[in-house]
Amino acid sequence: MAKKLHPISVWALAAGGMVGGGIYTVLGVVIAVSAQWAWLAFLIIGILAVTAAYSYVFLSNKFDDSGGVFAFLKEVNDKAMAGNLAWLLILGYVFTISVYAYAFGHYVSFAFHGSAFVIRILAVGIIAALILLNLAGVGKMTKVEIGIVCANLAVLLALGIYGLTKWDAVQLVAGIEPRPVWSALVGGGAIFMGYEGFQLLSYEYDRIKNPAKNFMPVMISAVVFVVVLYIIVALGATFIGGAVSLVDFKAIALSITAQKAFGQTGVIIMTVAAGFATAAAINSTLFSTANLTKNIAKANELPKWFKHTNGKDIPDRAIIVLGSLAGIMAIAGSLTALVEAASLIFVITFGTVNWLCFRESEKLKWIPAIGIVIAVITACTLLFRVAISKPVAFGGLLFIVLLVVLGRPLLLQHNKKMKTGTDDN
Amino acid sequence: MMMVPLLSGCSPKEAAPAQFRVGQFLFSTQNATITLYDGKQEKTSLKLKYGKLSNYTSLEAKIYFIKVWADGKLLLEKKIGMGRDGRYTLVLTGIPEKNQPVNRKSTMQKLHTIVEGSEGITANDYLPQLIVQNDFYIAEKNTGKIRVMHLMPGAVPFSLDFMNNKGKKEVRSTAYPKSSETIEVDTGTYNVHVHFDASLQTVALQKIEIKESVLHSLYVIPAPERYLTDPILVVGSSDKEKSL
Known part of the structure; x- marks a missing residue:
């Protein structure tokens, strides 16, 4: 039996799951929208993340189940919603992996003056390498992941604090027009995926040591820490880099900041931190999503083809399909569009988890209630943003939602008929 | 946290003031005047013929209120941050209309500004606009x-x-x-x-x-x-x- 996860390890994995890749890519996106209020955007959606963390832990403890939102919805007998959300969630993870790969390609390539072609090769290459690693059965390397997370958090915190020592409010709007305070809501919605990583821990619930006692304080403190870290980095990096440069170079915003602050030394440190952090984030997301896919297939909410495992009990088909999809998106999609699509799916997921917690809990209902309100506002503003700025992508998103809601029952019905036919024979 | 003072030693140079230049590309105009204000106090002013790109001008890093006149008529007003060490090109483009109100914007331009902020740049129905280009590279x-x-x-x-x-x-x-x-x-x-x-x-x-x-x-x-x-x-x- 696998060794149980110590609370410190759980804390590091939760914090690292969020930071590993998120902040490296979303900073420029939020500054463009919210300018001097980017820090407030991180705070507002950070509150949603904290309420969602509370709800995830509450529901995991209540149902004593490690399946995340899919398991929670099944526990309350909402199988259709569980299936719909599970499909969307898998898609959200694919978008997330593609964003991490995109970031990996850009950060590593920047350090070596690579061309656009090199960026694509790196993005696809890291996914291919991690697919192979997972297929070989060495995908979950908890100790390595914790080491990377700690180094990554230290680098980001150091950069953020150094930036705060250079306090200069003009830098928050350098080269751009100051924005009204409500823009923080629009900006926050666009980058919510920066907070999604902690909920991968809900899939590891059965591996956590004494979860009834430890999970809640560990998870809440990890999310609160990341909210504070993001605010420090958002302010500190902008004081160093200047708003417009972080927007123009959004794919490598923190490398630009590190270069402006510490020259080539800064670029090397940031490249190593970003490279390892994004690779670790791709690895853990791919591993968890493939297992989730297998479990959903076992529950007959996905074609049984995905249940297949190789000789090392690894869901090989799920890993190959999900990784390949993410690789294609990483080279074909734009950063902002990928971040927005992933953010929308996670806002919907977190809102649903808050709603379930609100329904199932008898005290402290105000915590999920706050989360529901922020999730609804954030989802509406994000949908409005996508509809205006990327009408084609908006149409694509609506098409995917329709496909999931209408196509999933048809596919499952077809599978059921096939199974009945096989049984009859 | 020990990395902060350690890395401070690698800091490349001292901060410098901001610099900006202006490109006067407002079609059908003869001259345009662009004036930068710090609060209500005028800091600097440039007058340019159509098709001209000015020299870079240095100024203190601050948030400036900018006004643009074309052939004597006030067309545009905008607040812009000029960050330390920053270099910017203020690009004036579009076609002024007769009796046009200051800062006239199309509905799409307004919507894109709401949802995209500084990246919400549209054709604005070819109306005059001031676009800030970042000259950092x-x-x-x-x-x-x-x-x-x-x-x-x-x-x-x-x-x-x-x-x-x-x-x-x-x-x-x-x-x-x-x-x-x-x-x-x-x-x-x-x-x-x-x-x-x-x-x-x-x-x-x-x-x-x-x-x-x-x-x-x-x-x-x-x-x-x-x-x-x-x-x-x-x-x-x-x-x-x-x-x-």
């Missing part, structure tokens, strides 16, 4: 950098062919009024042929010298009196205090 040895800004209201995107005896490099513009990505080009002298998309006919031709570690900004604007049929190129270079 990563200098590379042995190559220069170029970027192309489409400033021909109503024109389709175009391509610029950089040709010399070593070969040809094509740079495609984006739609009006956006700037292309900054790309690397080998140093040397090039003949730049401008042609509209889906056409091989050269509509403008100019000789340009690409210098090492220098950012060259190319602004494609309508020639005065001729409008869409005959674009001209205005070239700005980051190593000079004056336009080329």
